[in-house]
Amino acid sequence: MLDRRLFLHLATWLGQWPAGPGLHVVRSRRRAQPAWDGRQRPAIAVASPECAILSVPPERVDAVRALAHGRSAEELLPMLPAAVGAPQFTTHAGLFRWSTSPAPLPDVGEWVPPATSGLPPWLRLFDREVLVVRDADGRYLAGAGIKRHDAYGHELAVDTVPAARGRGLARRLVAQAARRVLDEGAIPTYLHTFGNRSSARVAEAAGFPDRGWISYGVFPR
Numbered sequence: 001m002l003d004r005r006l007f008l009h010l011a012t013w014l015g016q017w018p019a020g021p022g023l024h025v026v027r028s029r030r031r032a033q034p035a036w037d038g039r040q041r042p043a044i045a046v047a048s049p050e051c052a053i054l055s056v057p058p059e060r061v062d063a064v065r066a067l068a069h070g071r072s073a074e075e076l077l078p079m080l081p082a083a084v085g086a087p088q089f090t091t092h093a094g095l096f097r098w099s100t101s102p103a104p105l106p107d108v109g110e111w112v113p114p115a116t117s118g119l120p121p122w123l124r125l126f127d128r129e130v131l132v133v134r135d136a137d138g139r140y141l142a143g144a145g146i147k148r149h150d151a152y153g154h155e156l157a158v159d160t161v162p163a164a165r166g167r168g169l170a171r172r173l174v175a176q177a178a179r180r181v182l183d184e185g186a187i188p189t190y191l192h193t194f195g196n197r198s199s200a201r202v203a204e205a206a207g208f209p210d211r212g213w214i215s216y217g218v219f220p221r
Helices: 004-014 058-068 073-083 121-125 169-183 197-206
Strands: 023-027 043-047 052-056 090-098 110-112 130-134 140-148 153-160 187-193 214-219
Touching (some): 004 043, 004 153, 004 187, 023 058, 043 073, 058 073, 073 090, 073 214, 090 197, 140 169, 169 197, 187 197
Antiparallel strands (some): 090 187, 090 214, 110 130, 130 140
């Protein structure tokens, strides 16, 4: 049975969940509103082995439905930016994972404000505390942030500086952040591109299995 938090997240984030077999293009006003970082995501899709939902702005739904008819996701994706009125945007596709039981890895990071000195620019995009690992001299080594898409689903993002990779920091940060998300009453999700093997290993080790779900969409560059 699908976790209730995940069901509520997908229904809220996309505008509908679930649906029958095949791809369903649905309208959602959320696609015209700022996302977690203040920028729009004019097309978001999640596909399980049973169904696929592609969420677009209401005024674009008819055009995208016509474009999607008879096409696979791979064929449709390059056409989506123009179809949703954002030809300057790029696309993303990859695995969609979630966890209700993060791996019991020991905590490794501390929660700090995103404006803390010494953090990389990507962590400064978050509006709440971020999870950070620093060395004995206070230098940044790795970090994780939580993209709070809605009240029910929070996506994790993680990165490690090249010199600190191979120590298991990323997987421990993801597991630690996932426990916080669950404590907040939401479901932690984790997305990565198909070819990103290192990110896939982090996800598996942190307790985010590959269930055969994918996600794709249109994103700002």
